[in-house]
Amino acid sequence: MAVGQRLLLIVGLVAYPFAMAIYFSLSDYWVGSPGRFIGLQNFRDVLGNEIFRQTVQNSFVFAGIAVALKTVLGIWLAMLLFRPLRFKRLVRAAVLLPWVIPTALSTLAWGWMFDSLYSVVNWTAIHLGIVSPPGPNWLGMPAYAMTAVITVNVWRGLPFFAITVLAGLVSIPREYYEAAEVDGAGSWGGFRHVTLPLLKPVLAVVVLFSTIFTFSDFNIVQVLTRGGPVNTTHLFATLAYQVGLSGGNLGQGAAISLFLFPMLAAIVFVQLRYIRRE
Amino acid sequence: MSAAITRRRFLKGSGIALASASAVALERPPAIAQKRELTLLTFNHFVPASDDELRRQGEAFAKQAGVTVRVDAIQAPQLFAKRAAQVASQSGHDLIVTTAADPFLYEQHLVDMGDLVDHLGGRYGGWYPFARETCLTASGWRAVPWFWVAFVGSYNEAQFKKAGLQPPKTWDDLLKAGKILKKQGNPVGIAISHCTDANITFWSVLWCNGGRVLETDGKTPAINSDKAAQVVEWYKELYRDAMEPEVLSWDNASNNRFLLSGKGSWIHNPISPYVAAVEKKLPIADEINHHNSPGGPGGIHSATGVNSLGIWKFSKNIALAKDFIKFLFLKENYNAFIAAGSAFNQPPVKQFGEHPIWASNPKYAMLPKEAEYVHEQGWPAKPNAAVQLIVVNFILPDIVAKAINGMPTKRALAWGEDQVKLAVQGKLETKGKS
Numbered sequence: 001m002a003v004g005q006r007l008l009l010i011v012g013l014v015a016y017p018f019a020m021a022i023y024f025s026l027s028d029y030w031v032g033s034p035g036r037f038i039g040l041q042n043f044r045d046v047l048g049n050e051i052f053r054q055t056v057q058n059s060f061v062f063a064g065i066a067v068a069l070k071t072v073l074g075i076w077l078a079m080l081l082f083r084p085l086r087f088k089r090l091v092r093a094a095v096l097l098p099w100v101i102p103t104a105l106s107t108l109a110w111g112w113m114f115d116s117l118y119s120v121v122n123w124t125a126i127h128l129g130i131v132s133p134p135g136p137n138w139l140g141m142p143a144y145a146m147t148a149v150i151t152v153n154v155w156r157g158l159p160f161f162a163i164t165v166l167a168g169l170v171s172i173p174r175e176y177y178e179a180a181e182v183d184g185a186g187s188w189g190g191f192r193h194v195t196l197p198l199l200k201p202v203l204a205v206v207v208l209f210s211t212i213f214t215f216s217d218f219n220i221v222q223v224l225t226r227g228g229p230v231n232t233t234h235l236f237a238t239l240a241y242q243v244g245l246s247g248g249n250l251g252q253g254a255a256i257s258l259f260l261f262p263m264l265a266a267i268v269f270v271q272l273r274y275i276r277r278e
Numbered sequence: 279m280s281a282a283i284t285r286r287r288f289l290k291g292s293g294i295a296l297a298s299a300s301a302v303a304l305e306r307p308p309a310i311a312q313k314r315e316l317t318l319l320t321f322n323h324f325v326p327a328s329d330d331e332l333r334r335q336g337e338a339f340a341k342q343a344g345v346t347v348r349v350d351a352i353q354a355p356q357l358f359a360k361r362a363a364q365v366a367s368q369s370g371h372d373l374i375v376t377t378a379a380d381p382f383l384y385e386q387h388l389v390d391m392g393d394l395v396d397h398l399g400g401r402y403g404g405w406y407p408f409a410r411e412t413c414l415t416a417s418g419w420r421a422v423p424w425f426w427v428a429f430v431g432s433y434n435e436a437q438f439k440k441a442g443l444q445p446p447k448t449w450d451d452l453l454k455a456g457k458i459l460k461k462q463g464n465p466v467g468i469a470i471s472h473c474t475d476a477n478i479t480f481w482s483v484l485w486c487n488g489g490r491v492l493e494t495d496g497k498t499p500a501i502n503s504d505k506a507a508q509v510v511e512w513y514k515e516l517y518r519d520a521m522e523p524e525v526l527s528w529d530n531a532s533n534n535r536f537l538l539s540g541k542g543s544w545i546h547n548p549i550s551p552y553v554a555a556v557e558k559k560l561p562i563a564d565e566i567n568h569h570n571s572p573g574g575p576g577g578i579h580s581a582t583g584v585n586s587l588g589i590w591k592f593s594k595n596i597a598l599a600k601d602f603i604k605f606l607f608l609k610e611n612y613n614a615f616i617a618a619g620s621a622f623n624q625p626p627v628k629q630f631g632e633h634p635i636w637a638s639n640p641k642y643a644m645l646p647k648e649a650e651y652v653h654e655q656g657w658p659a660k661p662n663a664a665v666q667l668i669v670v671n672f673i674l675p676d677i678v679a680k681a682i683n684g685m686p687t688k689r690a691l692a693w694g695e696d697q698v699k700l701a702v703q704g705k706l707e708t709k710g711k712s
Contacts, residue, residue, distance in 0.1 A: 028704075030663060031362040032384040049700060050693070051671065116524030117535055140471070140527030228472035228672070229526050230679045245358045246670040248383050248663060249704050 024254035031248040042255035052256065055234040061146060062235060063214040066153045070210055071203065073154065074161025079195075081162060082169045092163070099159040107223040110152045114138035114224070142232035145225050149233050152220045157213070161206055168202035169195070201275060208271040212264055236260045314345040316595050316602055318587075319364075319371040321354035324550055324622060331618035332606075339605045345598065364590065372593040373602065376586045378655060379666040381413045381420040388420040389589040394600050395419045398607050403629035412584040412654040412661060421586035422603055423626035425615070427548045428648035429478050429571055429580055436565040437464045437543040445569040449483050452544065452572055453512060456520025464543035466520050467536045469528040469675070470513065470682065474583070476528070476675035479546045481581035481655050484509050484674075486574030491668060496659035497702050501677075502695040505576075510687045513678045526679060538562055546571070552641060553620045570644050571651060580651045584626065621645060667701035 025042055029035025046052045081092055098106065113120050122135030138148045176194045185193060218237035221227060227234035227242065236257055244253015318336070323329045329351050336347035350371065352360065361380065364370030365387050381388060399405045409423040433445055441462050446452040456466040469476035484490065489505035492498065517525065534551045536542035540562055555563035571580035589599045605611060616623050616633050621642045625631055631646040656665030668674065677694040681687050
């Protein structure tokens, strides 16, 4: 591909939309009305709004817990898949299913599982005697609702972690484990001194991508809770959609979504530096 | 001979050949021979037969006018983005369904419909008052009210009879009845969550108690009032004594499931649970009945979303689009539309309120009366941009949810007032006087 074509692609697909978002965020642009330049007013308004501040907090809680869980469970699942087992290829393909199914579709199914009236999760827990009827109000109480959206995000994102880490595991030479065994390392020692250090570069890249995807998640919250109850599950993308597209205030919607940029840029910068050092 | 084929002639000849080949390949005539196409963007109706009837009428009009008519139906929440994209690119459908504040938000981009509104109103007995509230902007009629959906009391008659209760006439009656019904094992349900139904019911209860969110000027917040405080207290009591906590998580379909499950005894909703029960031949259909939306000290008022038809100024088929709207409003067509929608599609003009469907089933008999109580969200203010933000940000149900979760009512209302002020600050400038 010629340099000109590449430049055209970057400008058309990345630079132009990004520049437009910045322009919108600095204007009082409403749907159906040409905006005028208002400087940083949108950012000031957004920062002064309690719903936005709640959204910032939600986003960090959501992304922090979800990425941590996906990392731990992803490594664990990858190690399980790495072991010799029957129908290995079939099992590995099946693990990918949550990642392959369209998110909106699978989240609808989760919505039914967390439904206030017909929740299969509650039905099972009640019949196992774990909780008393009617069971948790999954999507109606702030802590439960956050648990629900994190659960779905982890369920969906886990295969990405597991399969990528599995690729990393496959590339570790067996001799290193044999040498560790000779030095007296058990399975935990092998994991700590061989697996983990050699997986670090792979993990750093996966965590980097997952952090970006998780912070900018939209479908799960939009389908399950629409930011409720009382805005306690709103993320940047869902609030930006609500204000910008549903509400018509494109300027403020753009400002909300642009708050993601410096935060993610900082995370990417730190992680890329770490990867380069490794 | 070679001198006869100039570069210009070659390009012209090859261009015609290419166009013809493309037309053959695409199995359609070249553009010059194509019919004019009129396009309409709407949302997927809750009753699919209504969309089928709309398409049938589109085909009938197409045959009559010698054009083609394309009706595109998408999911209702996608309409926001689609409308915004069409305005930004100044291209898209000719006709578009507008709801709530859209005629005001897109005032500068929609064709004036005053002539058509006068014609249809004069012909069909005049418009109900809510038509002006929803489509008449400062610069004129920017859309033609098309149909609306009534939010009524949908209740389980058998459960009410068992408890020795009559359907509630006021919201206070509902509270009294709800307390008894919950003890009987049949709670009532009003959504207090991020969904349309939660907004609609709050507006209705507030108006009936004499409260309002914005003053008539559309700029002055009025939510932090004694009347609103009474409403929040009423909600708290209803939540505690007559409902289940699940209402905090409801979406628009949850209350339907609640009533159809046989657990719930009363919801504030369109007649969709009954229609669904009849269609699926569920035995509970016999037990469900409807009554007019409850009232209060401030009278009977009920919120709704009026669906209207607008024509983009960029459309090249403005006259044709107006003719199509006239065609949709022909008595036989509109009557067929009401029938196809299983009584869901309620008319904004008075004459169509005499449709036989309302009398065909006693459970529908109260529906035409609802037209007298209905207002667009925002009333007595016009549904402007501030109202749109208040609605889509679910400020009103969140005030109630905060109070239910322990925040003092006054603080919850002060929070709501702050949010209303912010919505007003982001208000779109409108043409002319507001």
